[in-house]
Amino acid sequence: MSDIKLTYFNGRGLAEHIRYLLKYGNIAFEDIRIEQDNWPALKESTPFGQLPLYEENGKVASQSLAVARYIGKKINLAGDDEWQNLEIDSVADTLTDLRLKHYPFYQESDPEKKEKLKQSLLSETVPYYFERFEKFITKNSGYLAANKLTWVDFFFATTLDTLTRILGVNVSEKYEGSSKLKKKIEELPAVKTWIAARPETPF
Numbered sequence: 001m002s003d004i005k006l007t008y009f010n011g012r013g014l015a016e017h018i019r020y021l022l023k024y025g026n027i028a029f030e031d032i033r034i035e036q037d038n039w040p041a042l043k044e045s046t047p048f049g050q051l052p053l054y055e056e057n058g059k060v061a062s063q064s065l066a067v068a069r070y071i072g073k074k075i076n077l078a079g080d081d082e083w084q085n086l087e088i089d090s091v092a093d094t095l096t097d098l099r100l101k102h103y104p105f106y107q108e109s110d111p112e113k114k115e116k117l118k119q120s121l122l123s124e125t126v127p128y129y130f131e132r133f134e135k136f137i138t139k140n141s142g143y144l145a146a147n148k149l150t151w152v153d154f155f156f157a158t159t160l161d162t163l164t165r166i167l168g169v170n171v172s173e174k175y176e177g178s179s180k181l182k183k184k185i186e187e188l189p190a191v192k193t194w195i196a197a198r199p200e201t202p203f
């Protein structure tokens with residue numbers, strides 16, 4: 001049996017899709033949550049000074065998407081061939097692009113500037129990406145890539161959850177395929193059980 005540990009801050013963020021995948025794959029893991037106050041002491045000991053960290057039998061890896069891809073392969077949620085894997089990775093990198101676009105809003109403390117950034121995200125960035133995701137979802141029978149459920153659909157669901165929580169607006173409301181896909185992931189029995197049991201956190 002593997003000894004698996006996932007270390008992150010006390011939030012969903014960039015660890016939650018990994019938690020979903022581990023739960024879906026019925027892979028037991030220790031869900032370690034670091035308080036912000038303890039982070040500076042730990043940071044230097046991590047490979048690139050960032051979380052999440054994935055540990056398996058004493059070996060350590062960083063980068064949440066590399067970890068998701070690795071677990072995806074283990075639990076039969078990768079593509080059937082290298083082209084499908086490329087399609088999956090391409091969507092994953094696009095989701096990262098989208099995530100990076102909300103950081104200036106997240107970090108802004110001036111209320112007026114923050115509101116402007118929010119409006120720009122809602123009127124430009126969200127439609128730009130979600131109109132395109134809708135096309136992918138239509139083309140792939142309700143999923144984002146490879147015409148089947150893959151690990152990137154889990155990352156999509158958690159990214160959508162993050163955006164919705166940070167902006168305080170249901171960003172996928174107008175996008176039927178995206179809403180349905182998020183719901184489909186959240187209603188997978190193992191994920192649903194995890195969502196009901198997970199700690200309530202601010203992010």
Ligand SMILES: N[C@@H](CCC(=O)N[C@@H](CS)C(=O)NCC(=O)O)C(=O)O
Binds near residue numbers: 014043064
């Ligand atoms: N590309 C990395 C990004 C990781 C990342 O940005 N981690 C943030 C938390 S979401 C972090 O560790 N921040 C603390 C720091 O940089 O000191 C991944 O996907 O794992």
